[in-house]
Amino acid sequence: MGFEPGWDSAYHFVMAHNHSEQPFYGQDLAYVHGQGFAHYWDGAADWLAELARIPGETPYAVDIGCGDGRMLGKLEQRHVPGCGFDVSESFVQAARARGLEASVADANGLEVPEATLVIALGEVLAYCNASGEVALERTIRSSADSLLPGGSMVFDVTCNDMDASAGWSDGDDWFVAYRNSIVAENYLERRITVFVEENNGWRRTDEVHRQKLLDTNEVEALLLECGLRFKRISAMGDVPVLPGRAAYLAKKPKQARVEGHI
Numbered sequence: 001m002g003f004e005p006g007w008d009s010a011y012h013f014v015m016a017h018n019h020s021e022q023p024f025y026g027q028d029l030a031y032v033h034g035q036g037f038a039h040y041w042d043g044a045a046d047w048l049a050e051l052a053r054i055p056g057e058t059p060y061a062v063d064i065g066c067g068d069g070r071m072l073g074k075l076e077q078r079h080v081p082g083c084g085f086d087v088s089e090s091f092v093q094a095a096r097a098r099g100l101e102a103s104v105a106d107a108n109g110l111e112v113p114e115a116t117l118v119i120a121l122g123e124v125l126a127y128c129n130a131s132g133e134v135a136l137e138r139t140i141r142s143s144a145d146s147l148l149p150g151g152s153m154v155f156d157v158t159c160n161d162m163d164a165s166a167g168w169s170d171g172d173d174w175f176v177a178y179r180n181s182i183v184a185e186n187y188l189e190r191r192i193t194v195f196v197e198e199n200n201g202w203r204r205t206d207e208v209h210r211q212k213l214l215d216t217n218e219v220e221a222l223l224l225e226c227g228l229r230f231k232r233i234s235a236m237g238d239v240p241v242l243p244g245r246a247a248y249l250a251k252k253p254k255q256a257r258v259e260g261h262i
């Protein structure tokens with residue numbers, strides 16, 4: 001879409017208007033997420049680091065949808081090294097700039113490396129990729145194979161008690177507004193508009209994210225089928241799980257056997 005620099009309807013001078021080519025988290029939204037949102041899980045770091053420690057094993061964390069690597073960095077500070085994967089190049093660059101091991105990869109089709117802890121925080125496994133696929137099933141199957149016995153997987157997903165909502169947030173040099181709508185019964189569509197200030201002007205970027213609203217019965221049946229024991233959790237460490245999300249702590253039994261709740 002073409003765009004001429006000029007005043008927008010909010011009387012800001014807008015220098016440029018991006019329509020991100022990657023499905024999510026282009027440069028400006030990745031920046032805004034790092035500034036305003038990535039700290040959300042900070043209070044979960046101690047809890048996650050403890051989960052990564054299995055007697056007799058070297059702790060190792062895999063962060064799927066690692067964003068800018070903030071949690072991987074916190075785990076490393078707690079002597080849990082690891083690596084991250086994300087579809088967003090901007091995020092992977094940011095994680096590498098922190099000195100972390102991160103790669104651009106779609107969780108769909110990713111072979112999860114051997115680990116004592118696999119995390120996917122921030123609804124990662126419910127996102128629809130460019131082909132409309134959701135990574136939940138493949139990631140759980142691959143993680144169940146790759147986790148060392150006694151290892152843990154922690155994730156949250158959007159689920160079918162999500163409501164429509166809208167909101168905004170800002171910082172010194174950024175502003176973001178979003179509108180969440182429920183579409184086609186079991187999808188969340190999140191329309192996001194970001195402004196980032198640069199060289200005395202504001203650059204606008206629009207992204208549309210789609211996430212599946214997952215049926216928790218199906219998620220739990222899949223965990224069971226993969227031989228993981230699980231419990232649905234309402235907080236990760238001190239951090240409450242957000243409304244409309246279902247979060248799980250799943251564990252690979254020390255001796256392989258199929259069981260239900262932890």
Ligand SMILES: C[S@@+](CC[C@H](N)C(=O)[O-])C[C@H]1O[C@@H](n2cnc3c(N)ncnc32)[C@H](O)[C@@H]1O
Nearest residue numbers: 038065066067086087088106107121122124127
């Ligand atoms: C809400 S952000 C959460 C980022 C980070 N985990 C955090 O908590 O700050 C969701 C992340 O999932 C990534 N993502 C979504 N679908 C993905 C997929 N199929 N494979 C890899 N990463 C994905 C996005 O690029 C984004 O970084």
